[in-house]
Structure formats: C-alpha cells, structure tokens
Amino acid sequence: MIRTCLAIWVLTAFLGTVPGTPQTAAPQPGLASSTQAPATPASIQETNDAFVQKISRQIAGHEQEPAGKVFKNIQNLKTTPAGRLLLIMNRGYSQALGVTCTYCHAEQDFSSDEKRPKRAAREMATMHRSINDQLSKMQNLDPNPQGHFINCSTCHRGAVDPLSSDR
Ligand code: HEC
Ligand code: HEC
Numbered sequence: 763m764i765r766t767c768l769a770i771w772v773l774t775a776f777l778g779t780v781p782g783t784p785q786t787a788a789p790q791p792g793l794a795s796s797t798q799a800p801a802t803p804a805s806i807q808e809t810n811d812a813f814v815q816k817i818s819r820q821i822a823g824h825e826q827e828p829a830g831k832v833f834k835n836i837q838n839l840k841t842t843p844a845g846r847l848l849l850i851m852n853r854g855y856s857q858a859l860g861v862t863c864t865y866c867h868a869e870q871d872f873s874s875d876e877k878r879p880k881r882a883a884r885e886m887a888t889m890h891r892s893i894n895d896q897l898s899k900m901q902n903l904d905p906n907p908q909g910h911f912i913n914c915s916t917c918h919r920g921a922v923d924p925l926s927s928d929r
Contacts, residue, residue, distance in 0.1 A: 801862075803860070803920075806856075806860065806861070806862055807857075809862045809863070810852050810856050810857075810862055810863055811852070813852075813862075813863045814848050814849075814851070814852050817848060817872070818845070818848060821844050821845075824844055825843060825844055825845030826843050826844075826845065827843065827844055828840060828841050828842065828843065828844070829841075829842045829843065829844045829846075829847040831844075832844035833847070833872075833873065834873035835873040835874075835875065837884060838884060838887050838888070839887075851863065854913065854914060854915075855883060855914060857915070857920070858913070858914035858915035858918045858919075858920070859914070859918050859920070859921065859922050860918075860920040860921055860922065861922060865877075865879055865922070866879045866880040866883055867880060879922075886914065890912060890913065890914065893912055894910075894911050894912060897909075897910040897911065897912070898910065
C-alpha cells in the first residue's frame with residue numbers, strides 16, 4: 763500500500779508537471795553588453811539538463827537502485843529509483859518553480875541541506891502528500907479513474923512564490 767502510494771506520488775510529481783509559464787527574468791537594459799545573459803526558461807532548462815547529465819554519469823549503472831541507497835541524504839524519496847529522482851528534480855521540482863538546481867542545492871554538494879529552499883521543499887513535499895491523501899478520501903468528487911492529485915506545479919506554475927501577482 764505504501765509502495766503503491768509512493769509510486770503514484772512519484773508518477774504525479776513527475777507527469778503532472780506542465781511546462782507552465784516559467785518565471786522570466788525581465789530583460790535588463792544594462793546587461794546587453796555584459797557576459798552574463800539574462801536567464802530565460804530555455805537557458806534555465808539547459809543549465810538543469812547539464813546538472814542532470816553530470817550526476818547521471820556519476821551514478822551510471824545504479825539508475826534503478828533506490829535513491830536512498832545511491833544518494834547520501836534522502837529523507838522522503840528513499841525508494842524512488844535514483845534515475846527517476848533526477849527526472850523529478852528536473853521536470854518536477856525545478857520546472858514547477860522556474861529555477862535552476864542551485865536555487866535549492868549547494869553546487870559543490872547536492873546532499874547538503876544548507877540552503878533554506880531545499881529544506882522548504884521537503885516540507886512542501888510533505889504538505890503535497892497530505893493534500894493528496896485528503897483528496898483520495900473525498901466522497902463527492904466526480905470519479906476519475908486516475909484519481910485526484912495535485913503536484914508542485916498545481917500551485918507554483920513556474921514561480922517560486924505562487925502568491926506573487928506577476929506571473
Ligand atoms: C525546490 C528545491 C529543489 C530543486 C530546484 C532541486 N532539488 Fe534536488 N533535492 C531537493 C530536495 C528537498 C532533496 C532531498 C529529497 C529527500 O530528502 O527525499 C533533493 C535531493 C537531490 C539529490 C540527492 C543528493 C544526495 O546525495 O542526497 C540530487 C542528486 C538532486 N537533488 C539533484 C537535483 C538536480 C540535478 C536538480 C536540478 C535539475 C535539483 N536537484 C533541483 C530539492 C530540490
Ligand atoms: C498547495 C499549494 C502548494 C503546493 C502543492 C506546493 N507549494 Fe511550494 N509554496 C506554496 C506557497 C504558498 C509558498 C510560500 C510562498 C511565500 O509566501 O513565500 C511556497 C513556497 C515554496 C518554497 C520556498 C520558496 C522560497 O524561496 O521561499 C519552495 C522551495 C517550494 N514551495 C517548493 C515546492 C515543491 C518542491 C513542491 C512540490 C513537492 C511544492 N512547493 C508544492 C504553495 C505550494
């Protein structure tokens with residue numbers, strides 16, 4: 763049962779992610795001559811894909827093993843296959859918030875919990891799971907064979923702050 767729930771959760775965390783409307787940094791006039799180009803959804807995705815490729819090489823051959831075994835500091839997604847955890851991080855977490863991996867992770871040590879947003883993301887994962895638990899118990903929803911689920915992008919839709927008006 764727990765296994766099934768986890769599998770479903772993992773599936774929705776990943777599949778439910780719509781390539782929403784990622785937050786775009788407003789082009790800054792003074793930046794044109796600078797070497798650092800403003801972040802666009804495409805450049806953010808490129809950065810994230812590069813991180814995923816780098817880590818995928820490091821765990822090569824262990825993609826199907828549980829993330830809790832392959833990585834150092836997994837608390838929620840222990841039984842998720844390591845390769846799938848990277849997909850969730852990329853297409854789930856990062857895309858839902860419109861950020862690069864280093865918004866949550868220390869670049870030199872992804873297992874570190876030093877960044878507040880990473881710790882917040884764990885609390886968010888717990889909240890999102892409890893909302894899904896409650897949804898699954900509701901009696902008066904129109905039945906859906908797939909069930910009723912929310913995921914990170916249900917609220918965030920490409921923005922760090924779902925409450926901000928400029929998205
Ligand atoms: C919104 C915050 C957030 C973003 C963005 C994010 N992550 Fe994570 N990441 C987490 C959290 C939280 C965990 C711990 C999950 C757990 O405890 O189950 C984690 C764990 C990991 C781990 C395991 C590290 C270890 O050794 O314990 C890897 C690898 C990882 N993420 C890669 C990535 C990559 C690659 C990206 C970008 C494509 C990314 N993450 C983007 C929040 C984030
Ligand atoms: C029910 C709506 C909802 C869902 C679902 C949700 N969030 Fe959030 N999230 C919020 C709200 C609201 C805030 C607080 C925004 C604020 O006031 O700063 C927030 C804040 C955050 C922050 C802190 C950002 C910062 O820098 O302060 C992170 C990180 C985050 N969410 C990640 C996630 C991840 C990852 C998921 C999916 C596992 C998720 N959220 C699912 C509503 C949601």
